[in-house]
Amino acid sequence: MRVIKIGGHELDQPSFLEGLIAALRRMRPLPLLVHGGGKAVSAWQQRVGLTPRYIGGLRVTDDETRELAVMTLAGLTNKSLVAALAQAGLPALGLCGADLALVRVEPLPELGWVGKPSAVDAERLRRWLAEGLLPVIAPIGLGPGGLYNVNADQMAAAIAAALPAEELVFLTDVPGVQAEGAVRPSLRAREAEVLIAAGVIRDGMIPKVRSALEALAAGVRRVRITNLSGLEAGGTEILAEA
Numbered sequence: 001m002r003v004i005k006i007g008g009h010e011l012d013q014p015s016f017l018e019g020l021i022a023a024l025r026r027m028r029p030l031p032l033l034v035h036g037g038g039k040a041v042s043a044w045q046q047r048v049g050l051t052p053r054y055i056g057g058l059r060v061t062d063d064e065t066r067e068l069a070v071m072t073l074a075g076l077t078n079k080s081l082v083a084a085l086a087q088a089g090l091p092a093l094g095l096c097g098a099d100l101a102l103v104r105v106e107p108l109p110e111l112g113w114v115g116k117p118s119a120v121d122a123e124r125l126r127r128w129l130a131e132g133l134l135p136v137i138a139p140i141g142l143g144p145g146g147l148y149n150v151n152a153d154q155m156a157a158a159i160a161a162a163l164p165a166e167e168l169v170f171l172t173d174v175p176g177v178q179a180e181g182a183v184r185p186s187l188r189a190r191e192a193e194v195l196i197a198a199g200v201i202r203d204g205m206i207p208k209v210r211s212a213l214e215a216l217a218a219g220v221r222r223v224r225i226t227n228l229s230g231l232e233a234g235g236t237e238i239l240a241e242a
């Protein structure tokens with residue numbers, strides 16, 4: 001089993017979607033997809049006069065932002081991706097973590113309506129994958145009081161750990177983790193923390209690298225961060241400490 005996380009920057013680009021669809025048509029068994037969409041949530045916040053704010057790469061989510069995040073991520077973003085996949089004949093099933101209580105979260109109250117995945121109904125997901133379906137999961141989880149905004153990298157890592165997946169791939173807009181002007185073919189846990197502390201790994205790359213390490217610790221065998229051209233073998237492989 002394989003989990004592929006798609007970043008929000010990529011989803012906007014028709015050439016990315018075309019490439020993704022071509023790759024999925026060749027891929028058997030089909031993977032499980034988790035998508036982001038942070039860029040679209042920020043755009044909606046700005047449209048209604050809110051300023052996006054992040055702590056440690058996670059969006060501070062007040063009441064109004066929660067509504068926008070749910071409408072965007074579990075709504076237009078998820079359904080647009082599902083529509084593109086379905087048009088291409090792929091058996092896409094679009095859901096968020098609240099559907100069938102697939103992903104429950106632990107609230108992170110200092111961030112508002114943000115949760116960290118705490119339980120995944122892996123049995124249900126495994127069944128769908130075994131049936132040949134292509135689950136497409138939006139990063140909204142279920143917690144006390146209802147719907148929570150979840151960082152999509154954390155969502156993907158939790159699902160990959162629960163399945164467990166043999167491989168978790170973070171598809172993003174850079175070819176891998178860069179340090180000293182080059183893409184690193186691999187990166188160990190301790191080195192990753194040094195690069196985070198030094199500010200070389202920053203912003204949205206922080207939750208991605210940390211989620212990668214959590215997935216490895218939870219038993220996912222292989223985790224990579226790459227762009228679409230590295231989907232099969234490229235990018236940066238994140239390695240747990242030997």
Ligand SMILES: Nc1ncnc2c1ncn2[C@@H]1O[C@H](COP(=O)(O)OP(=O)(O)O)[C@@H](O)[C@H]1O
Pocket residue numbers: 006007008009010036038171172173174176177178179200201202203204205208
């Ligand atoms: N050391 C690094 N190497 C590569 N990218 C980095 C690094 N540090 C920060 N980044 C940033 O992380 C971004 C990817 O994270 P993010 O924007 O959250 O992507 P996604 O939407 O795919 O989750 C890159 O576009 C880049 O600007």
Ligand SMILES: CC(=O)N[C@@H](CCC(=O)OP(=O)(O)O)C(=O)O
Pocket residue numbers: 006007008009035036037038039041057058059069073114115139149150151152153204
């Ligand atoms: C809590 C939190 O930060 N949630 C994210 C969910 C979307 C996401 O992670 O999108 P990308 O993968 O495109 O960055 C957000 O609101 O931006």
